[in-house]
Amino acid sequence: MSDLSDVDRPEVDDDSYLANYVRQLEERIRGLENQRGAIESERDRLERELEDLRSEFEKLKSPPLVAATILDVLPNEKAVVKSSSGPKFLVKVSKFIDEDKIKPGVRVGLNQRTLNVMDVLPSEKDPLVKGMEIEEKPDVSYEDVGGLEKQIREIKETVELPLTNKEAFEKIGVEPPRGILLHGPPGTGKTLLARAVARETDSTFIKLIGSELVQKYIGEGSRMVREMFDLAREKTPSIVFIDEIDAIASKRQSSSTSGDREVQRTMMQFLAKLDGFEPRGDVKILAATNRPDMLDSAILRPGRFDRLIEFPIPSKEERKAIFQIHSRGMALNDDIDFDKLVRKTEGATGADIKAICTEAGMQAIRKEQDKVSEKDFIRATTKVMSGENTDMPGIMFG
Structure with a gap:
């Protein structure tokens, strides 16, 4: 029974005093009920927090997942995967994973004991690739480019038209250029025009410097090229702009150092990706250089950078x-x-x-x-x- 010692008791036997005494008791009861409700709410909150902590604790106790890549998707929730250590496995896919996410090339996490697919991992990309200058919609338009009417016309025909009017090329039966090379002295508007065409086509603008693809260790530059093309496909429609491409595409010499050979391997990987690139895809490859005379002839042959646009000193x-x-x-x-x-x-x-x-x-x-x-x-x-x-x-x- 509640302690009512602090409630004033009536000193005389009178109806008004008795009514006042009952009213004080009712107020005390209501206060205690409110206090009980607050305590119950706090208890429920603590129980939910305890359940979350238990769940997190169970996750921490579970064995780590093994990273793998899906090679093929089979019926009955099965898939062929290649683990990060090398071997291939036929595994079962957890029913809690969305089927649409299970595709060849997707990185997944395997249970360490059963090797079942337990989670879908984000695509792996080099930090330098993730750190490329990416603009979802550049703030430059053709009106911001002065004195380049001829270059704007050519860029519209080779870049903008294939992205905005693919049917015209299919109807005529010709393929648009795979790559476009912009060349001219520094400061003549090459990057500005590339950003402008990205805006006009509602494309993502991805820019990197050719020297960023020159890496210290063997194979790193080639891997960055592959991941760069993968990033461009994820961001479609997109325009990849490689400035100072002569850093990886200069003429090959008969005598070269190990560093030169690694640059050549990077260039070969770039050319291979360019050759295998879907010409009518929603990705266009633009490059710029101040020294076109330094470029290797392999990169300028038809089917690669087969459209050259010059940017001269303005008149x-x-x-x-x-x-x-x-x-x-x-x-x-x-x-x-x-x-x-x-x-x-x-x-x-x-x-x-x-x-x-x-x-x-x-x-x-x-x-x-x-x-x-x-x-x-x-x-x-x-x-x-x-x-x-x-x-x-x-x-x-x-």
């Missing part, structure tokens, strides 16, 4: 268009004569012109101006074209 009209693109978001004075700036930037690339616009803005900020004047552009042009460092540390334009 006067193209430089003016590039100036207008990079300055369209800037606050400018009305006195700016872009024709004068074009005459002062003979031999400049698109990257140089972008640097000039940035430096002109820095000049205006330094002088606390509200708008960028023509004098700011002239000073910036002199500074950038002479190869001087800008005010941004660690960066040189020239």
